[in-house]
Amino acid sequence: MEGLMAIVTVLASALRFGAPLLFGTTGEILTEKSGSLNLGVEGTMAIGAIGGFIAGATSNSLFVGMLVAFLCSSLCGLLFSFLTVTLKANQNVTGLAMTIFGVGLCQLIGQTLKTKGKFPAMSEELTHAVASNGIPGLRNIPVLGELLFNYNIFVYISIIVAIIAWVFMFKTKAGLRMRAVGENPGAADSVGINVDRTRYINNTIGSGIMGLGGLYMAMIINIGTWNDNWIGGYGWIAVALVIFASWSPARAIGGSFLFGLLIALQSQVSILANAFPTALGWLNKIPVEFYKMLPFVITALVIIINSIGKKKEGVQPTACGVNYYREER
Amino acid sequence: MSNYAIELRNITKTFGSVVANKNVNLTLEQGEILSLLGENGSGKTTLMNMLSGIYKPNAGQIFVNGQEVVIQSPEDSKKLGIGMVHQHFKLVDIFSCADNIWMGVDTPTYNLKEKLHNIELEDNTFKSKFNRFGKQLGLVFKAMGYHIANAFLAPSRNKKIKSIIEKFGFDIDPNKKVYEMSVSEKQSLEIVKVLYYGAKTIILDEPTAVLTLQEIQKLFAILKKMKENGHSIIIITHKLNEVKEISDRVAIMRKGEYIDTVDTKSTSIQQLTDLMVGKKINLQINRVQSDIAGPLLEIRDLSIKNDEGAVAIDNVNFYIRSGEILGVAGIAGCGQKELCEAIAGLRHIESGMINHKGESIVGLSPKAIIAKGISMSFIPEDRLGMGLAPSLSIADNVILKDYMGDKWYNPFVNRKIARERATRIVKELEVVTPSIDTPVRRLSGGNVQKVLLGREIDGDPNVIVTAYPVRGLDINSSYAIYDILNKEKQKGTGILFVGEDLDVLLALCDKIMVLCHGKVMGVVHAEKTTKEELGLMMTGSLDLSESKHKNYGIAADSNIVDPTEQVTDSVEGGENDPQ
Numbered sequence: 006m007e008g009l010m011a012i013v014t015v016l017a018s019a020l021r022f023g024a025p026l027l028f029g030t031t032g033e034i035l036t037e038k039s040g041s042l043n044l045g046v047e048g049t050m051a052i053g054a055i056g057g058f059i060a061g062a063t064s065n066s067l068f069v070g071m072l073v074a075f076l077c078s079s080l081c082g083l084l085f086s087f088l089t090v091t092l093k094a095n096q097n098v099t100g101l102a103m104t105i106f107g108v109g110l111c112q113l114i115g116q117t118l119k120t121k122g123k124f125p126a127m128s129e130e131l132t133h134a135v136a137s138n139g140i141p142g143l144r145n146i147p148v149l150g151e152l153l154f155n156y157n158i159f160v161y162i163s164i165i166v167a168i169i170a171w172v173f174m175f176k177t178k179a180g181l182r183m184r185a186v187g188e189n190p191g192a193a194d195s196v197g198i199n200v201d202r203t204r205y206i207n208n209t210i211g212s213g214i215m216g217l218g219g220l221y222m223a224m225i226i227n228i229g230t231w232n233d234n235w236i237g238g239y240g241w242i243a244v245a246l247v248i249f250a251s252w253s254p255a256r257a258i259g260g261s262f263l264f265g266l267l268i269a270l271q272s273q274v275s276i277l278a279n280a281f282p283t284a285l286g287w288l289n290k291i292p293v294e295f296y297k298m299l300p301f302v303i304t305a306l307v308i309i310i311n312s313i314g315k316k317k318e319g320v321q322p323t324a325c326g327v328n329y330y331r332e333e334r
Numbered sequence: 335m336s337n338y339a340i341e342l343r344n345i346t347k348t349f350g351s352v353v354a355n356k357n358v359n360l361t362l363e364q365g366e367i368l369s370l371l372g373e374n375g376s377g378k379t380t381l382m383n384m385l386s387g388i389y390k391p392n393a394g395q396i397f398v399n400g401q402e403v404v405i406q407s408p409e410d411s412k413k414l415g416i417g418m419v420h421q422h423f424k425l426v427d428i429f430s431c432a433d434n435i436w437m438g439v440d441t442p443t444y445n446l447k448e449k450l451h452n453i454e455l456e457d458n459t460f461k462s463k464f465n466r467f468g469k470q471l472g473l474v475f476k477a478m479g480y481h482i483a484n485a486f487l488a489p490s491r492n493k494k495i496k497s498i499i500e501k502f503g504f505d506i507d508p509n510k511k512v513y514e515m516s517v518s519e520k521q522s523l524e525i526v527k528v529l530y531y532g533a534k535t536i537i538l539d540e541p542t543a544v545l546t547l548q549e550i551q552k553l554f555a556i557l558k559k560m561k562e563n564g565h566s567i568i569i570i571t572h573k574l575n576e577v578k579e580i581s582d583r584v585a586i587m588r589k590g591e592y593i594d595t596v597d598t599k600s601t602s603i604q605q606l607t608d609l610m611v612g613k614k615i616n617l618q619i620n621r622v623q624s625d626i627a628g629p630l631l632e633i634r635d636l637s638i639k640n641d642e643g644a645v646a647i648d649n650v651n652f653y654i655r656s657g658e659i660l661g662v663a664g665i666a667g668c669g670q671k672e673l674c675e676a677i678a679g680l681r682h683i684e685s686g687m688i689n690h691k692g693e694s695i696v697g698l699s700p701k702a703i704i705a706k707g708i709s710m711s712f713i714p715e716d717r718l719g720m721g722l723a724p725s726l727s728i729a730d731n732v733i734l735k736d737y738m739g740d741k742w743y744n745p746f747v748n749r750k751i752a753r754e755r756a757t758r759i760v761k762e763l764e765v766v767t768p769s770i771d772t773p774v775r776r777l778s779g780g781n782v783q784k785v786l787l788g789r790e791i792d793g794d795p796n797v798i799v800t801a802y803p804v805r806g807l808d809i810n811s812s813y814a815i816y817d818i819l820n821k822e823k824q825k826g827t828g829i830l831f832v833g834e835d836l837d838v839l840l841a842l843c844d845k846i847m848v849l850c851h852g853k854v855m856g857v858v859h860a861e862k863t864t865k866e867e868l869g870l871m872m873t874g875s876l877d878l879s880e881s882k883h884k885n886y887g888i889a890a891d892s893n894i895v896d897p898t899e900q901v902t903d904s905v906e907g908g909e910n911d912p913q
Contacts, residue, residue, distance in 0.1 A: 177485050178441070185426050185437045192424035195386070196438025196527070197409035317513050318428050331388055 011280030013151050015273050016266070020160055021137070023265025025050075025226065027163040028218030029243025030250060030257040031170050035211035036082070038174060038252055039204050040187040042326035043085055044100030046215055047240025048107020053078035053216025054223040054235050055111040059118075061220070062125035062229070067134040067158075070220055078216025081107060082209040090204045093328045104240070112233045119231050127229035135159070135224045159221045163261075166214055170254040183207055187322035190329040200329050218243070245304040251311065251319035264300045271296045337400045339364045339535050339566035340385065340416075345394035347380055354380040358394070358592040360585055362535065367557060367567045369577040369598070371610055372587035373808030378570045379421065381587070382537050386418035387411035398535075412438070417528025421539040421570075423520050425512045432495040432508035435527045441484040446477040498530050503556060518549040525556070536560065537568045542576055543805070546665050554580050572610075572808055574603045586610055607809070619813070619841035621860070622820045626844070627656040629889040630828040631677070631708070631797050636686035638672045638852075646672035648852040649686070651887030654797065654828035659819060661843030661860065662832040663868055669852040670832045671712070674801050677830075678710035679703040690797065692893030704735055709795035711786050711803065721786045724775035728767060729756040731774050732789050759788035763814060780811035787815060791822060798822060801832035816842055836865050850874040854887060 029046050036043045043049070056077030061070020085103055088094040118124040127135075139155035146154070174180040185193040186203045194200050222235050246264060250257035270277075271293050278288040311320055340362040347355040355377045362368050372378045383389045385396070387408035396403055398414050405411050411418075425434050453469050495508045504522045512520060521541060528536055538557075542550045557567055557580060571577060577584055578598060586593040586609040593609050632653040640646035646669040654660050662670055675681035677688060679700040688695050695703055711721055722731050733752040756770040763784040767777055774782055787803055800819070804812040819829055819842070833839045839846050840860050848855040848871035855871035856878030870876035879886045 176487055178436070178439075178487055179485065181429075181433060181437050181487060185429065188426045188428060189424065192426050192434075193437065195388075195408045195418070195420070195424040196531070197407070197412045197440070198437065199407075199409070317511070323427065 008280045009148065011276050013148055015269055015277055017151060017155065018269035018273055019262050019266035020156060021225070021265070022268040023262040024156075024160045024163040025218040025221040025239055026243055026246055026264055027167055027257060027261035028221065029215050029240055030246040030261055031163070031167045031254050032078075032211040032214035032218070033243055033247045034250070034252055034254050034257060035170060035174075035207045035214070037247060037325045038187045038322055039183045039207035040190060040200075040322060040324040040327065040329070041085070041089060041204055041208050042096045042100060043082075043103070043208065043212070044097060044244060045081065045085060045103025045107060045240075046243050047236050047238070048104035048109075048111075049078045049081040049212045049215045050219035050222065050236045050240045050243075051107040051111035052081050053213075053219030055114050055219075057216060057220035058223040058229070059114075059125055061131065061224070062127050065128050065131055067131060070131075070224070071217060074216040074220035075213040076216075078219060079209045079213035081216075082212025083205070085212065086205045086208040089328060090201050090208075093330070096326050096328065108236065111235065115231050115235070116233060124231050127224065131224075132229070157225060159217070159225065162217070163221075164258055166217075167254040167258050170214075174254065184322070187324055190324050191331075194329070194331060200331075215240070215243070242300050245301060248321075249304050249307050251307075252322065253319070263303075267296050267299045337364065338362060338397065339399060340568075341397040341400075342381070342385075343395045343397070345381065345384060345391045345396070347377075347384060347389060347391050354590055355384075355391075356590050358587070358590075360592060361595070362566050362568055363583075364566055365561060365564050366582040367561055367569060367580055368595075369581035369584045370568055370570045370587065371572060371574075371577055371584050371606060373572065373589075373610060373810065376587045376808075377590040378587055379539055380590075382418060382539060382568065382570065385411060385416050385535075385537060386420075412531055412533075415532060415534040416537070417531060417533025417535070418537040419521065419524040419528060419539065419541060421543065423524055425520060425523065427513040428511060430492075430509050430511055431499075431506050431515070431523050432492045434512060434523060435495050435498075435530050436487070436491050438527070438531060441481070444477045444480050446473065449473055495526075495530070499526055502526055502529055503559065518545055518552075521545070521553070529560075534564070535566045535568070537570070539570045540572075541569065542571060542573060550576070574606055577606065578603065610809075619816050619838065620820065621842060621844070622824055624657040624824045625826065626658050627826065628891050629653040629893060630656050630691060631830070632687070632689045632889060632892060632894055633677075634687040634689070634888070634894065636673075636676070636688065637684040638669070638676050638681060639684055640669075640672055645684075646852050647676070650849075650852070650854050652847055652854060652857060653887070653889045653892070654830055655889075656796070656828050657823055657826045658844040659823055659829040659831050659842060660857075661839040661846040662830060662849060663836060663839055663846055663872060664849035665872055668849045670801060670849065673849075674710055674712050674799050674830075674832065677703075677708065677799050680710075687894070689894055704793070707794070707796040708799070709790040709793060709797065710799040711790045712799075712801040722774050722782065725773050727756075727771045727773055728760065728765070728777075728785055729753050729770045731785060732756045732759060732792070735789070735793060755789075755792055759785065759792060763788045763818065780807045783807060784811065784814065787818060791818060795822075795827060797828045797830070799830045799832075802834060803831075804838070805834070812838075836868055839868075840865065848872055853877075854879050857887065 029050060033043065033046055053074040057070045057074025060073035061067060064070070081103060085099060088099045089096045115124065135157050137155055137157050139150070143154035144150040174184060182193065182198045183203050186198060186200050190200045218239070219236065222237070222239060223229065227235055242264060246257060246260050250260040274288050274291070274296070278285050338361045340360070342358055342360040345355055345358045346353070358377070358381055360381070370378050370382070380389060384391050385405065387405045387410055390406065396405060398416070403414060405414065426437070429437070450470055450473060453466055453473070492508045499506055499508065504526055506515075506519050506522055506526070510519070512523070515523070525536070541553060545553060557569070561567060569580065581598050583595055584598055584601065584606060585595040586606070588610060596605070596609070634651055636647055636650045637645065638647040650673075652660070664670060672681055676683050679695070679698055679702070683696060690706055690708060695706065695708070723734065729749065729752045732755045733747070753770060759765065760767060760770055765777070765781045765784045765788070767781060774785060777785070783803060787800065790798065790800070798819070803815050807815065819831065823829055831839070831843055840863070843860045845857055846860050846863065846868065847857045848868060850872060851874065855874065855876065858867065858878070867876065871878070
């Protein structure tokens, strides 16, 4: 029983660590599927984190925090769209600039407030709102309750958002058009789809979703205390996860929680090792850095497997990262 | 004024300092097929792209059905009932046939406002106010339901598309992914697409360039049927026999300017050629005489598989002598591409020998094969894909093959040599370009091909393998290419010329090898054979290779020393001369 509880604890942590990744990944999938490679996930999340956190903590409302986080990050997406879609700036460079800009702005605001002693603290009410409240009643079911029904509200939202994104992309006409823009904007344009508008909308909404992941980092992973590395590379892992999930929000759910598990292991591997001292005791000997490395190793393996298979589908959208010029010959 | 389907008046379009179209006037009558004829770079595609909404004219007027219109985008063009089948297909590879059509289908609007307004007009009495509100509320819900239902991709869309495909007489599976389709299927899909969107005027940009003879006939039958159904069609081409066959009238353009429109019935190929090129050109291709010497490249029992793992070249024997042009004829996709790639070292061979001057080149790297003086230039169907780096300048492309230089310790590119060579190629082959620093992708198709061939010849090869070097080229550019090949032949180079136009093969080549499904049907002397005989061999109805002797395709003076084989000369013409 103790062993089972140890497994459940680690798995539950996997979901808690995976949720911000899922937000970032879902947002980036929407962006990339419409043909924009936004490498600014880390920065976009940082902006959403600082904006959403300050709004949430001062208004003492989780909803306001989420809304502002979404809006702040959408603005990043809008800026990215303006630079790359309207002004045709190079997407890679713009994305990297977004990361530097976002993380920097987040640090500037957070550090300034901290030095002045004005950094808002989360009220007890707000802390309670983001705690793992779960679903009353259901969460008391042994094992299953802990495994499925005992999370903070963000975890459920992240899964719902990913499912909605999947339905949108693969089951709706607008999703078909959006994928057409990401694959072959020339073809999309020739049948009357507005390429620029499609990219603007998807970049903006995708970035907004990343912002929710940013708020998660601020309020839950960092429990509302300021440090100058709130996002801590989760944005970059999300970029890798997009590839791991082969551009499908449905696969992103599984991928995020797998990567979440790898993050959870960094701190909780001893729980497993102590629960099964004979079978898994050796886990204690593996350095933490190994688990930090694993997400990227796995992503690299997925890329290799994908390219060996010469698959046509489930690979990067053909026009992803390429700006569209209608008049180019 | 008659009611033209399309009328263009004084259309001018410039790209920077380049004038692509200058004061062009064009009319398309209702229900006719108009050929738009012109050399490469004469502005045909640019002009049509202003109708399809890709480009906007700098000056001039466009009339559709007598109404002046402004076409800002492809969306506008679609709404005006104009559909264009682009030369480079505009399809999403990973989508199915049905989804490629479906992505452009607009949901018809529900007209909620109008319907609400109608209710208000209907019931104006005080009594029915409550009733009216109920009805309005019902409509709002209906509208929401309508939009939600239409937002989703119904599985029934495939059936809908299928019935449309059948209605227009095409044969494509709506579930087939575009990347699995053949070129002609893709083209059919493009035509179905514009028809499904309700296009009344259909523009086809060089639709026959990538099709086989049979596919062209099928396409023409469909075009004629569309014409009967009241569609007006513009077809861009520079194949004169097709112009004569399909069109009612011919509009001719030259160097961005409109020249004339003539009735097809009352014109001749000679007149069309004159109008198109502006000066009389000799339709004869010279077959220059040269000293034919020993075999340079010998192929024995060669078998190659294609990308799908099927046999592409099946146990083939042939050889190329110094100073001769060996033509390769065959229906598209019967192994020409695989053969060229194998010779260039780009494709693994299953079995057999490829010998150059008696030495095997099987398994050598492309670099080593180039070093032996074997040059390969392949112009793929889309004309852009192979051999040149589109974003690099002409000068940089010219030294792509020997950027390594002579001295291994010198890491720097010698641009001086590159520029000299590029200048020479541009001058000798009359490449039209602003400068040698212009990226290759900015050149027109013919000039790109000249640069490619120019580079290959500049390396002073002794074997040239060239596939479709005149693909999509106008007459003048084609002749320039023939001249280049003839000069090389006189120098003693052995040339393998993979072609599509039988007339050209007959006029240019010394011998012609016919392939059918990867097998050699025979090698014949161009002077002694006929088009009909070649046609029979291409379709596999006539096989000269099996009848004569077992050493068919093996040179008498072979460099390959193999005591087990009795070698006899098999120069074919004399023996296989049709009676």
